[in-house]
Amino acid sequence: MSASPKNLIDFAALNLLRYPAKHAKDLRAWDASDEYLAEFIRTDASVLLINDAFGALHCAVGVNAFHINDSWCSRHAIEINSQQSYTPYSGQALAYGLVKLPKSLSLFEAQLQEVARHLSEPLPLYFSGMQKHVSSGHLEMIKSCCDEVEYLPTQRKARMYAARLRPGQQIATPYLQAVPELNLTLHNAPGVFAEQKIDIGSRFFIEHFDRLPSAETVADVGCGNGLLSLAYHRLHPKSDLHLFDESLAAVESAQLSFAANFPDASRQIQHGDGLASAVADGQTFDLILINPPFHQQNTITTDIALSMFAQAKQCMSANSELWIVANRHLNYQAALKKNFRQIELIAQNAKFVIIKAKR
Structure with a gap:
């Protein structure tokens, strides 16, 4: 299902800020996995962004972005950097999704389940994270929830998977x-x-x-x-x-x-x-x-x-x-x-x- 990458975004030119504002000077508001995901952006379609850390992906998309994000600080950073309101996903029609792989596998599973229960047909998703933070568990979770899973070439130490998320009715429990x-x-x-x-x-x-x-x-x-x-x-x-x-x-x-x-x-x-x-x-x-x-x-x-x-x-x-x-x-x-x-x-x-x- 993987599409040919189309977009090259100059994230440095976006002047993105981390939040909280006071932080080590060597920390940036984006990484190579954001840059890799941005290559698959379609500017003419509504997109789901999962775990957009500081709004890099939202700024690259520009409009028609819906979010799933556990972090209040990330939500606030998205609004600061994009100068747009954070819009949570609640079942809106989507063309595709871009996913930053989270540290927690249980959170990852719950996020996929949240999307799946709103779907009537499979949804194309692209998953990325820096390879030192991506485990075999992430891939197994993708395989358990998705079809047509593809492993794309690693770029600048950023992993990438493409897949289609199946509709489902499972709900995460505490x-x-x-x-x-x-x-x-x-x-x-x-x-x-x-x-x-x-x-x-x-x-x-x-x-x-x-x-x-x-x-x-x-x-x-x-x-x-x-x-x-x-x-x-x-x-x-x-x-x-x-x-x-x-x-x-x-x-x-x-x-x-x-x-x-x-x-x-x-x-x-x-x-x-x-x-x-x-x-x-x-x-x-x-x-x-x-x-x-x-x-x-x-x-x-x-x-x-x-x-x-x-x-x-x-x-x-x-x-x-x-x-x-x-x-x-x-x-x-x-x-x-x-x-x-x-x-x-x-x-x-x-x-x-x-x-x-x-x-």
Whole structure:
């Protein structure tokens, strides 16, 4: 089914920006897999874009693009770079699709299932990713959901597959993860961080939750499936919880996990860029909990964590406390000391540190 590549896009000329805006200078808003996918763009037809990281593909397409994307930051970057509204896919008529292969195979499967259930006939798709991030599992997933699968030549270390997605009616379901020591059952949507195991950083953090203050308002930034907030609620059931994550899978997981474990808990769960909405609204919290990520898609970066810390400071009063669990090799203490008046190392092991900061 593969068509002859037609388009060569000069992505450098598009002046694309990553989001968050502050990042290592050597990181770009596109890669060779974007350039490869862009060769198959048809400007006269509506297209589905899955996992367009920063809007490179959307800008190359120009118009008639519909999206599936788990990341709020990616959605925002698409709007910034294209100066157009992000339009989610909800069954619109499509001619073809361009897919950036995600890190999570379960998210990949759920995304294909979401498209397939709206189809009445097979849909041509092109899949690409940098070869160091593409596994045999990606190809097996494509084969399980598609017909006429073709492997196209690798270009500049970017893999490419072409296939036709079959119509189907399967719907992804959450993975249930028991946490017997906390008497909890987590409901993990496909693609959420630590989907099939308890994150060891969170586990270490929770072991020291008896040292946390009893706070009236609590923010859980980068909440994932909500484990930290669930554990805190068990100790302090009267606290007002505010959970934030840029992953839609995380937001859905946290919502399901609270509904299953503590349906009456006072909580708000938001999809967005960390505490950006709280900063804009002038909110403050008595306690802020952060288990920061150090990946954005497949890129290792501390940019998101540093952005979270800066946002947290803006949401703290003089008496507020920020508690962080992080990989010790990342040495966040140095960055925190530049911006917070009081830093205390609460606990550490061979891999993680727990840090308390006051504004």
